[in-house]
Amino acid sequence: MPNGFVFLLAFLFGASVGSFVNVCIYRLPRRLSIVKPPSHCPYCGANLSVVDLVPLLSYLWLLGKCRHCKTPISPRYFVVELLTALSFLACFERFKFSIEGVLIAASLSALLVIAFVDWEFFLVPDEAVWALGIFGFTRYLVSNPDLQSISICLGGAFLSGFIIWFIGVLGKLIFRKEAMGFGDVKIAAAVGAHLGATWLLLPFFLFSVLIGAIMGLAIALLRSRSLTGYIPFGPALALSAGIVFLSPPSVINFVLRLYQIPTG
Ligand SMILES: [Zn+2]
Numbered sequence: 328m329p330n331g332f333v334f335l336l337a338f339l340f341g342a343s344v345g346s347f348v349n350v351c352i353y354r355l356p357r358r359l360s361i362v363k364p365p366s367h368c369p370y371c372g373a374n375l376s377v378v379d380l381v382p383l384l385s386y387l388w389l390l391g392k393c394r395h396c397k398t399p400i401s402p403r404y405f406v407v408e409l410l411t412a413l414s415f416l417a418c419f420e421r422f423k424f425s426i427e428g429v430l431i432a433a434s435l436s437a438l439l440v441i442a443f444v445d446w447e448f449f450l451v452p453d454e455a456v457w458a459l460g461i462f463g464f465t466r467y468l469v470s471n472p473d474l475q476s477i478s479i480c481l482g483g484a485f486l487s488g489f490i491i492w493f494i495g496v497l498g499k500l501i502f503r504k505e506a507m508g509f510g511d512v513k514i515a516a517a518v519g520a521h522l523g524a525t526w527l528l529l530p531f532f533l534f535s536v537l538i539g540a541i542m543g544l545a546i547a548l549l550r551s552r553s554l555t556g557y558i559p560f561g562p563a564l565a566l567s568a569g570i571v572f573l574s575p576p577s578v579i580n581f582v583l584r585l586y587q588i589p590t591g
Contacts, residue, residue: 334416341415342382344436345408351440352407355452371396382408407443411436417573426469431572434462434521438565441514445561451510456517460484463520479523487519487528488512491564511560518568526590527571530582534567535560 347361353369354361366375373395379385386405393400414435422428440455467480491512498506522528543558571579580590 334419337419338412338416339382341412341432342408344415344432345411345439346380346382348411348436348439349404349407351452351455352403352443352447355440355454356444356448356450368393368395368398370398383412403443407439410439414439414569414573421573421575427466430462430466430469434459434572435569437462438569442562442565445510445514445559445565449508449557449559451508451513451561453513456513459514460517460520463517463522466521467523476523479525480520482524483519483522483528484516485519486524487522487531488516490528490532491515505557507560511564514561514564514568518564521568521572526583526588527579529586529588530574530579531567531571533582534570535563538566539563 350366351361353359366380367373368375370393373393379389379394383405386400386402386408389400391400391402391405392398415432418428418432418435422431437455437459441451441459444450444452444455463484464477464480467476470476491507491514495505495507495511518531519528522531539558539560542563546558583590
């Protein structure tokens with residue numbers, strides 16, 4: 328198969344998974360089943376047919392409106408499908424056809440669910456966090472099913488969750504208000520199950536803090552939410568995890584060398 332065609336397939340498959348990611352983002356925080364009923368317009372209740380459900384394209388040819396009641400559909404549907412498609416493309420580029428690639432693509436989808444739900448609802452869906460953690464655990468089981476690698480995985484989950492919990496406790500002491508929610512601890516633990524009790528946790532936390540700071544600044548500049556208001560940290564953790572999952576070793580090693588950490 329020509330390479331371009333395989334990339335196109337990865338993109339299209341990702342876009343279809345993106346439709347499911349959208350279903351999860353809408354239904355998980357509302358405690359609705361993610362398998363039934365079939366997709367329908369939340370405004371007029373009309374069931375969506377095959378032509379309304381083509382990833383990316385339906386949104387464009389319906390001009391972002393429900394075909395039945397003409398209520399505008401959130402651009403989030405299009406954005407999430409595009410992001411999922413691009414993340415599958417990046418996964419394929421980085422990992423080719425491999426179990427690791429499939430597990431990371433699935434993990435990136437779980438991270439998208441986490442990021443968008445936390446951003447909109449200030450809550451972290453347990454189902455997506457468990458999925459993310461289990462995908463991480465499976466990566467260790469598949470590559471090295473021995474006690475050592477399992478303890479690196481579980482140790483990573485514990486350590487990563489603990490670090491965020493500890494930062495939260497410190498933040499509460501210093502700023503006298505809730506700095507981290509327990510949702511952030513759960514996300515960090517699930518990401519830690521991927522990265523293990525290793526130095527990979529360092530770039531993960533560095534990028535999270537950096538992205539969180541940029542997000543806070545952007546929000547303050549755009550004045551979409553007041554600076555004193557609560558800004559969810561979950562999206563920053565999720566984006567950072569995605570970057571670390573997809574980064575080639577050269578990038579990670581560069582960050583570690585900045586901190587004088589010997590790389591393997
Ligand atoms: Zn409608």
